[in-house]
Structures are given as C-alpha cells and as structure tokens.
Amino acid sequence: MIIEDFLKLTENGLYCSLGDFYLDPKNAVDHAVISHAHGDHAVRANVNLYCTAASAAIIQHRYHKQAGKNFHIYTWSEVFELNGIKISFIPAGHILGSAQILLEYLDIRYLYTGDYKLQEDPTCERIEFVKADVLITETTFANPSVQHPNAIEEIMKLNAFNHNVMLGAYSLGKAQRISRLITDHCPQRTTLVHHSIYSLNKIYESFGFSLGKYELYNRKQMKQPDMNMVYIMPPLTFNSYIRAKNVVRAFASGWMKLQLNNDLSLLISDHVDWNDILTMLKEVNPSQVWTLHGNGTYLKEHFKDKLVVKLLNHAD
Numbered sequence: 001m002i003i004e005d006f007l008k009l010t011e012n013g014l015y016c017s018l019g020d021f022y023l024d025p026k027n028a029v030d031h032a033v034i035s036h037a038h039g040d041h042a043v044r045a046n047v048n049l050y051c052t053a054a055s056a057a058i059i060q061h062r063y064h065k066q067a068g069k070n071f072h073i074y075t076w077s078e079v080f081e082l083n084g085i086k087i088s089f090i091p092a093g094h095i096l097g098s099a100q101i102l103l104e105y106l107d108i109r110y111l112y113t114g115d116y117k118l119q120e121d122p123t124c125e126r127i128e129f130v131k132a133d134v135l136i137t138e139t140t141f142a143n144p145s146v147q148h149p150n151a152i153e154e155i156m157k158l159n160a161f162n163h164n165v166m167l168g169a170y171s172l173g174k175a176q177r178i179s180r181l182i183t184d185h186c187p188q189r190t191t192l193v194h195h196s197i198y199s200l201n202k203i204y205e206s207f208g209f210s211l212g213k214y215e216l217y218n219r220k221q222m223k224q225p226d227m228n229m230v231y232i233m234p235p236l237t238f239n240s241y242i243r244a245k246n247v248v249r250a251f252a253s254g255w256m257k258l259q260l261n262n263d264l265s266l267l268i269s270d271h272v273d274w275n276d277i278l279t280m281l282k283e284v285n286p287s288q289v290w291t292l293h294g295n296g297t298y299l300k301e302h303f304k305d306k307l308v309v310k311l312l313n314h315a316d
Helices: 053-066 151-160 174-185 195-206 219-223 235-240 274-284 297-302
Strands: 008-010 013-016 021-023 031-033 048-051 070-073 080-082 085-091 099-105 108-112 134-139 165-168 190-193 229-233 248-252 264-266 288-294 308-311
Touching: 048 053, 053 070, 053 195, 134 274, 151 174, 151 264, 165 235, 174 190, 174 195, 174 229, 190 195, 190 219, 219 229, 235 248, 288 297, 297 308
Parallel strands: 021 031, 031 048, 048 070, 108 134, 134 288, 165 229, 165 248, 190 229, 248 264, 288 308
Antiparallel strands: 008 013, 013 021, 080 085, 085 099, 099 108
C-alpha cells in the first residue's frame, strides 16, 4: 500500500521521515540524497551526501571546503539503505551524473525524478526508464502549450550568418551541451568558453564525455568582427555585456522570457515538456503522480478520474 506521506515538503525540502533523509534539500541537513549538482538541488555543507561520482566531483569543485563532510558515492542501480529504505540511482538525462532516485519500502517503489530530459544529449548519461508505483516528477514545463523544439534545429540557426555570437548559457549542463551541438552541427564556428565553464568542461571530459572543439575565451579573438566565433558565457557575464557591439546576442534556454531583448532565440531546454512527461508516465506506469517544481494543475486536470495526481508544492 502506498504511504501517502512517505515524502513531505518541509521548509528544508522534500523529507522522508521513515528514512530520516532529504531529497535535494534546500538547506544543509544531516542526510542529503542528491539527484544532481545544480545549486538549487545540491546546497553546500550537508553532513552526509549520497550521490553519483560525477555529482560529487562537481559539488566538490564548486563548493571546495564547504562541499560537505562525508560523501557516499554509488554507481548506477547500486542499492544502499538508509533506515530500512532501499535507494538506488537511475540515469535522468538532465546533466552529467544526474539521477532519478528510486526508493523502495514494503514492496512499493517511489521514483523521484529530480530534473530530467528525454531529448538526445551525448554530453550526459541517457535517461533510463524504470517502473514505479509512485512517480514524483518535476513540472517545470508541464503545460500542454509547451513543446520544446528540436535542439539541433535550434543550434543550426547559427549557420545563417557569420557574425560573432555572445551566447548566454548556464555553466553546468547547458554550456557543455551547446558546445557539443556547435561542434557537431556548426563546424565552421569557433567556440570560446568562459573560464568557469572551461573548468566544468574538464570534469565532463574526465568522465568520458566529449564536448567537441572549444577554446578558453580570448578577448582579442572576440574583438575581430564576423569571424564565426561563439562565446559561451554564464548568465551574469552575459548580462554584463548588454551594450556589446557588433555581436549577435542569444541565450540558450527553454524559458521564453529569457529570449526577450536578444537578437536570436535559442529555445534549448534540459527539462521535459508536456509530451515528455506523458511519455514518462507511460514508461513508468505509476498508480499515483506527485508533482514538484512548477505547476502540476494541468496534469491533475488532464488525468482527472483516471490517475491520482497530488501536488506536493500546493495544498490540495
């Protein structure tokens, strides 16, 4: 039987009281099971962290001495236990090392997705589907009106001109995916990356993922106009160059609001859209869906009288 309060959303994040641990806590806790290394899922200074090797490497790189006290690292599908709860990591396809977290208790399987994507991406582990009784899914773009375009078609927009491009992208995950997309589909382009992205690229490569051809940013190179260069930079740097001249400005994101006031839209998302979530539901085949990180009301209405949909981040 499904335990309705097996996971509860608290001020510190999603808590499993039976196992006395948190999934991607918002604040430092004693026991944190981490889906991936983005800062909104992996905060600094947890006492015990349970995660994949790649996530551990990124967390340690970003937070240094404040990364956390004890790292407990597990391979894909390796089962470990916390207070009688069986836990294992399943590839989520979001970024390097990103995991769905499968929790098993009294023969019931609860699958927490973390952030995940179904689109092809050679820069991280491909998502794997497993069956579960309860699917705890992010709903960042869970709206029938949202359908992410093909990432290859989006990046090939850079082939229409030879102007230099200032391309904003999140340093972890998106920047590496963009670098590889440019190498594969815009071979005439030279990719330059911000130093913060360059160091993360090296971690990706240490885990065997090729990011294509790129160079560390050089200001003199970028000052030469119409040289087919693309400078990939994090959001803060991108925003600081608001008055840059003789360049095309673009920001790679699934959020339409981040496409405003740019010269070119690049709708490339590392999250699932509406159709992806429906595909996920078919593959996982849960009897209940619990939603997080976004608006689950569209799913609740879509499956009305067909499937239990519970909004963990809203009062039902």
